[in-house]
Amino acid sequence: MxxxxxxxxxxxxKGRSLTTLLLSLFTTxxxxxxxxxxxxxxxQIIKSSVEIxxxxxxxxxxxxxxxxxxxxxxxxxxxxxxxxxxxxxxxTYAPRFETYALLSGDEKSVGSMIVGIIPSKEEKLSKLAxxxxxxxxxxxxxxxxxxxxxxxxxxxKITIGSQIAMVxxxxxxxxxxxxxxVKGIFKTGLFDFDAQSAFVNKSYLDSxxxxxxxxxxxxxxxxxxxxxxxxxxxxxxxxxxQYEAVGWDSLLSSLVQAMLVDSIFGYISISIFFxxxxxxxxxxxxVNIYTRTREIGLLRALGLTSKDIFIILFIEILLLxxxxxxxxxxxxxxxxxHYELQPIVIDGIAEMYKDYGLVSDEVPMHFDLFTITWNALxxxxxxxxxxxxxxxxxxxxxxxxxxxxx
Amino acid sequence: xxxxxxxxxFYPDSPKEVKALTDINLTFNKGEFTTLSGESGSGKxxxxxxxxxxxxxxxxxxxxxxxxxxxYSEKKMAKLRLQxxxxxxxxxxxxxxxxxxxxxxxxxxxxxxxxxEIESRILELASILQIENILEKLPGEISGGQQQRVAVARAxxxxxxxxxxxxxxxxxxxxxxxxxxxxxRTLNEKEHVTVIFASHDKxxxxxxxxxxxxxxGVVIEDR
Ligand SMILES: Nc1ncnc2c1ncn2[C@@H]1O[C@H](COP(=O)(O)OP(=O)(O)OP(=O)(O)O)[C@@H](O)[C@H]1O
Ligand SMILES: [Mg+2]
Numbered sequence: 001m002x003x004x005x006x007x008x009x010x011x012x013x014k015g016r017s018l019t020t021l022l023l024s025l026f027t028t029x030x031x032x033x034x035x036x037x038x039x040x041x042x043x044q045i046i047k048s049s050v051e052i053x054x055x056x057x058x059x060x061x062x063x064x065x066x067x068x069x070x071x072x073x074x075x076x077x078x079x080x081x082x083x084x085x086x087x088x089x090x091x092t093y094a095p096r097f098e099t100y101a102l103l104s105g106d107e108k109s110v111g112s113m114i115v116g117i118i119p120s121k122e123e124k125l126s127k128l129a130x131x132x133x134x135x136x137x138x139x140x141x142x143x144x145x146x147x148x149x150x151x152x153x154x155x156x157k158i159t160i161g162s163q164i165a166m167v168x169x170x171x172x173x174x175x176x177x178x179x180x181x182v183k184g185i186f187k188t189g190l191f192d193f194d195a196q197s198a199f200v201n202k203s204y205l206d207s208x209x210x211x212x213x214x215x216x217x218x219x220x221x222x223x224x225x226x227x228x229x230x231x232x233x234x235x236x237x238x239x240x241x242q243y244e245a246v247g248w249d250s251l252l253s254s255l256v257q258a259m260l261v262d263s264i265f266g267y268i269s270i271s272i273f274f275x276x277x278x279x280x281x282x283x284x285x286x287v288n289i290y291t292r293t294r295e296i297g298l299l300r301a302l303g304l305t306s307k308d309i310f311i312i313l314f315i316e317i318l319l320l321x322x323x324x325x326x327x328x329x330x331x332x333x334x335x336x337x338h339y340e341l342q343p344i345v346i347d348g349i350a351e352m353y354k355d356y357g358l359v360s361d362e363v364p365m366h367f368d369l370f371t372i373t374w375n376a377l378x379x380x381x382x383x384x385x386x387x388x389x390x391x392x393x394x395x396x397x398x399x400x401x402x403x404x405x406x
Numbered sequence: 407x408x409x410x411x412x413x414x415x416f417y418p419d420s421p422k423e424v425k426a427l428t429d430i431n432l433t434f435n436k437g438e439f440t441t442l443s444g445e446s447g448s449g450k451x452x453x454x455x456x457x458x459x460x461x462x463x464x465x466x467x468x469x470x471x472x473x474x475x476x477x478y479s480e481k482k483m484a485k486l487r488l489q490x491x492x493x494x495x496x497x498x499x500x501x502x503x504x505x506x507x508x509x510x511x512x513x514x515x516x517x518x519x520x521x522x523e524i525e526s527r528i529l530e531l532a533s534i535l536q537i538e539n540i541l542e543k544l545p546g547e548i549s550g551g552q553q554q555r556v557a558v559a560r561a562x563x564x565x566x567x568x569x570x571x572x573x574x575x576x577x578x579x580x581x582x583x584x585x586x587x588x589x590x591r592t593l594n595e596k597e598h599v600t601v602i603f604a605s606h607d608k609x610x611x612x613x614x615x616x617x618x619x620x621x622x623g624v625v626i627e628d629r
Binding site: 001004005008009011012013294295298299300301302303304305306307398399400403 | 455458460461462480481484485486487488489491493495498499500501502503504508512513515516544
């Protein structure tokens with residue numbers, strides 16, 4: 001009977017029900033879209049960092065992440081190469097040798113990261129080749145050709161065909177020096193990366209700094225990178241004990257943390273919005289419930305307890321919120337899904353967030369069922385909470401007081 | 407049922423203070439057919455509400471079968487009302503989202519009577535009160551007199567031991583008043599239901615076996 005009464009109350013008061021419904025529906029959709037957009041931009045930032053250069057996972061000597069120096073090199077790169085080659089969960093991989101050197105153009109000298117890469121393999125692993133801005137990308141037969149970031153080229157005041165001198169350190173700590181010709185200039189959009197890195201063919205760099213069959217790390221792309229912790233620990237198990245496999249979330253831990261902090265600020269600002277919504281819903285329920293005071297008084301007079309009244313009001317909001325939040329979640333989900341496939345373009349957003357590593361004005365939303373579920377549940381619970389105060393308040397009236405109410 | 411020194415004061419100790427009832431001592435026996443009479447504002451509704459546990463007395467006690475119901479918790483009192491008392495109020499009696507049929511069956515449904523029994527009782531009462539053809543209507547779609555008859559049907563449907571009726575004939579013409587009184591009278595005689603009215607309707611007074619007259623919150627006559 002309580003359920004029937006609640007249902008009839010909803011159906012017979014169409015205006016009231018519809019307003020409540022639309023209010024929670026709108027809130028649900030808005031919340032889901034907001035979070036999808038926020039998550040989307042964060043995913044985008046992390047994804048570009050991962051895909052442009054870092055890669056989904058690294059294999060390196062334990063200790064290398066704390067001290068990235070010549071004391072922590074992979075001494076026998078071919079043995080790791082063989083393990084990775086035989087691992088079917090891995091799509092591609094390549095060794096890299098990262099070192100630091102002084103680069104000098106005609107007028108200026110700049111400290112920079114120099115990386116020895118296998119150009120043909122790197123083409124499949126990172127966005128280096130596709131980020132070509134001027135000149136040409138490297139090939140596996142190149143000798144003293146260098147591929148440098150656009151900002152670095154600007155700082156050195158050089159262009160394609162210019163010569164630059166490199167002074168660095170061999171792995172035996174003797175001085176290594178050579179002259180390179182600029183073959184290509186790249187622009188990834190990652191500001192620091194474009195300003196501080198240069199690439200050369202690894203086989204040639206090995207001869208300059210005596211790093212033959214050595215690598216600072218291997219970068220690895222798995223067949224499926226979705227559950228990075230699972231695949232990296234599986235790989236870890238196959239490696240000799242002095243090596244470790246590290247997933248992108250650890251490799252980019254400071255970026256991941258920055259995104260987390262940004263999310264927290266995002267949630268704080270949306271909480272303020274929720275507080276407003278919560279009070280709107282509450283005031284609305286308050287008015288709704290008070291216009292029914294006489295009827296509630298009658299029910300109490302007939303022998304329903306205040307608990308029964310509370311249950312009726314609760315069933316009403318439960319039904320309305322279930323419908324509203326479900327529809328709201330579906331609409332929010334569809335929007336999130338649509339803009340995940342066809343990202344929103346916001347002119348200038350990449351420029352604004354370039355320090356974060358946003359490289360494109362296209363910001364896809366992030367569609368995630370788990371996120372949508374908890375977003376929807378939050379609004380749902382908020383809706384239920386909003387009637388508690390008005391319901392308790394009206395139950396304070398005695399039956400006769402309530403029946404007198406006009 | 408016994409009322410001991412019942413007093414009701416609204417807004418006590420304030421300038422607006424109203425002494426609605428003063429030291430009421432009454433005993434109602436099972437199967438009584440009694441009317442509380444008196445001028446408007448004399449305290450009829452207030453007394454009826456206190457008897458039905460809708461309002462609490464400022465002081466005094468009410469006993470039902472030697473149990474002090476004036477000391478009952480809200481929950482216990484609600485249960486007593488649901489199971490033992492049928493109410494007919496002065497106004498605003500029906501649940502407006504339920505049809506006439508559902509309103510009549512409301513208490514029986516809450517008391518978990520079987521659907522079949524509820525249905526046959528609804529039809530029986532509808533025929534006595536001549537409301538068979540409005541069973542599917544909503545309270546907002548029927549006249550005041552019809553509403554009052556529906557309220558009567560609901561009050562008696564579950565066969566409560568006590569029926570409290572506040573001006574039940576106020577909205578009825580003389581013919582319908584007669585029908586209603588006849589029906590309550592029959593219930594009273596056949597099923598020994600105790601009926602207490604608040605009314606100054608002459609016809610009601612004529613039919614009553616006992617008349618209690620209130621004046622300004624005091625019993626001035628009991629015959
Ligand atoms: N909730 C209330 N608050 C304040 N005063 C009240 C309240 N209810 C009743 N009164 C006062 O108590 C007195 C008795 O009122 P009551 O409603 O019992 O009269 P009544 O005999 O039923 O009158 P009527 O025939 O007009 O229905 C009146 O003076 C009334 O103003
Ligand atoms: Mg009255």
